[in-house]
Amino acid sequence: MKHEHSFSRRDFLARMTVGATAIKLSNPDSALGAAQTGTRSKIIGFTKPFQKLTFDETADVVAEVGWDGTECPVRQKGQVLPERVEEDLPRMVEALRRRNRELVIAVTDVRNTKDPLTEKVLRAVSKLGIKFYRLAHLRYDRVKPIPGQLNEIKAELRELHAMNKELGLCALYENHSGIDSVGAAVWDMYELLKDFDPKYFGICFDIGHATLEGGEAWPTNFRLIQPFLRSVYVKDFFWKKTGASWKAEWCPLGEGMVSKSFFQLLNISNFSGPIVQHHEYPLGTGREMVNLMKKDLVKLKGWL
Numbered sequence: 001m002k003h004e005h006s007f008s009r010r011d012f013l014a015r016m017t018v019g020a021t022a023i024k025l026s027n028p029d030s031a032l033g034a035a036q037t038g039t040r041s042k043i044i045g046f047t048k049p050f051q052k053l054t055f056d057e058t059a060d061v062v063a064e065v066g067w068d069g070t071e072c073p074v075r076q077k078g079q080v081l082p083e084r085v086e087e088d089l090p091r092m093v094e095a096l097r098r099r100n101r102e103l104v105i106a107v108t109d110v111r112n113t114k115d116p117l118t119e120k121v122l123r124a125v126s127k128l129g130i131k132f133y134r135l136a137h138l139r140y141d142r143v144k145p146i147p148g149q150l151n152e153i154k155a156e157l158r159e160l161h162a163m164n165k166e167l168g169l170c171a172l173y174e175n176h177s178g179i180d181s182v183g184a185a186v187w188d189m190y191e192l193l194k195d196f197d198p199k200y201f202g203i204c205f206d207i208g209h210a211t212l213e214g215g216e217a218w219p220t221n222f223r224l225i226q227p228f229l230r231s232v233y234v235k236d237f238f239w240k241k242t243g244a245s246w247k248a249e250w251c252p253l254g255e256g257m258v259s260k261s262f263f264q265l266l267n268i269s270n271f272s273g274p275i276v277q278h279h280e281y282p283l284g285t286g287r288e289m290v291n292l293m294k295k296d297l298v299k300l301k302g303w304l
Contacts, residue, residue, distance in 0.1 A: 040272040041232075042068040043300065044104050049279055049289065051079035055088075055095040062101050065293045069102040071134070071276050074121060075109040082109065082117040085124040093128050103130055104274045105172065105204075105231065111136040112156040113163055126167040132230065132274075134172045134204060135160075138182035146188075153182065154192050157201065164200035172202050172230055177209040177248070184213045186221035193228050202230030207262050208237055208278070212248050222265065229271055234258075234300055235278040250280035252292065253299040263303040275300070 045067040047058055058079070062070055072092060074080040080088045093103050106125050110118050110133065125133050140149055157171075164171055173193070175183040183189035193201050203225045210218040236256035240249045250256075277296055283289040 041275045041304075042104065043275050043277070043297065044069040044071055045277045045293065046071040046107070046279070047079060048073055048107075049283055055079075055092045058092070059095040059099050059101060061290060062096065063099040064290060066297055067101070067277070069096065069104045069274075071105040071107055071274075072103050074106040074125070074133075075136075078107065080106075082121050085121050089124050090128060093130075103128070104132060105276070106130055106133040108133050109136045110160070110171070111138060113159045114156075118160075119163070122163060122167055122169060126169055131168070132170050132172055132202075134174060137174070137176055139180040140182060142180060150188060150191060154195075157192060157196070161196050161200050165197075170198075170200055170202050170230060172204045174204040174233060175206050175209050175213075177212040184209070186210060186214065186225060190224050190228070198228050198230070201228065203228040204231040204233050204276070205229055206233035206235070206278070207258055208233070208235035208250070208256075208280075211258050212237055218262070219265065222262070226269070229269075229273070231273045232266065232271070232275045233278050234275060235280055237280075252281065253296045253303075260303045267304065275304075 045062060045065060047062070047070050050058060050061055051073050053061065058070075072079055074085060074089060075082060080092060089103075089106075096103055106121075108121055108125075109115075110121060112118070122133065138153060140146060160171055163169075173183060173189060175181075175186055175189055177184050182192075189203060193203065205222060205225060207218065210221055214221055234253065235250060236253045236258045237248045237250045238256040239246050241247075254260075277293065277300065279293065279296070283292050
C-alpha cells in the first residue's frame with residue numbers, strides 16, 4: 001500500500017511557520033541525537049514526504065523532528081535528480097551540516113552499471129563522504145522462472161560490487177512487500193548477497209514489510225540476514241477488511257502489528273547502523289506532519 005503525501009513548498013509555508021522556531025530547534029543542544037537516547041544507532045528520517053521543500057526547509061524539518069540525519073531521494077522525481085547530482089547533492093549535504101545533521105543514505109534508481117547515470121550518481125555520493133546508497137526496488141517477471149532471474153540479477157550486482165569497492169560505498173537493498181517484489185520473502189535477498197562482501201553490499205531490514213509478508217516468521221528471517229544487516233527501516237501496519245478482501249493499511253508506530261519485541265532483539269544484537277523512520281500513512285502537511293513524525297520518533301525511542 002502506498003499513499004501520495006508529498007506536498008509543495010506553498011503547502012508547507014501556508015501550514016507551518018519555520019522561521020525562528022526552526023532556527024532554535026536546529027541548535028545541536030536541543031537535538032534528540034543518538035547519544036541522548038542511549039542507543040548505538042543514529043535515528044534518521046526518510047525525507048520523501050517533504051521532498052518538494054527547498055534544501056534549507058528540509059533541513060529545518062529534520063532538525064525540528066529531532067532526527068540525526070536523513071535518507072534522501074536521489075532519483076527521478078526525487079529531491080535530488082540524478083542528472084543534477086553533482087550540483088544539488090552538495091547543497092543538500094551542506095544545508096544539513098549547518099544544522100549538525102548528516103545525509104546518511106542516498107536513495108537511488110541504481111540497479112546495474114549499464115545505466116550511464118549510475119557512475120555519475122555513485123561518484124558524487126562517494127565524493128561527499130556518504131557511505132550508503134539504496135538500490136532501486138527490483139521486481140520479478142511473472143513469466144520467467146525465479147531461479148534464472150536470481151542468477152541474472154546476481155550477475156548485475158556483481159558488477160556493482162566491483163564499483164562499490166572502488167568507490168568505498170555500500171549498496172543497500174530493502175525488502176519490500178507485494179506481488180513480484182524481489183526480497184519480499186527475505187530468503188531470496190539472502191541468496192542474492194550471500195557470496196558478496198558485506199562491506200560493499202548490505203540489507204535494509206524493513207520490519208514493517210517483513211511482518212506483513214512473514215507473519216510470525218520475521219525473527220527467523222532477521223537471524224538469516226544478520227551478516228548483511230546495515231540498516232533498519234521502521235513502519236507499522238494493520239490488516240483491514242474491505243468488502244470480501246483484506247488489505248494492509250499503514251499506520252503510526254504502535255497502532256499496528258509490528259511487535260516491539262523486534263527492537264529487543266535489535267538491542268541484544270551487535271547492530272549499530274542507522275535506524276530509519278518511514279511514513280507510508282497519510283501525514284497531512286506542515287505542522288500536522290511534523291507532529292506525527294515527532295510522535296512516531298517518541299514511540300520508536302521508547303521501543304529502543
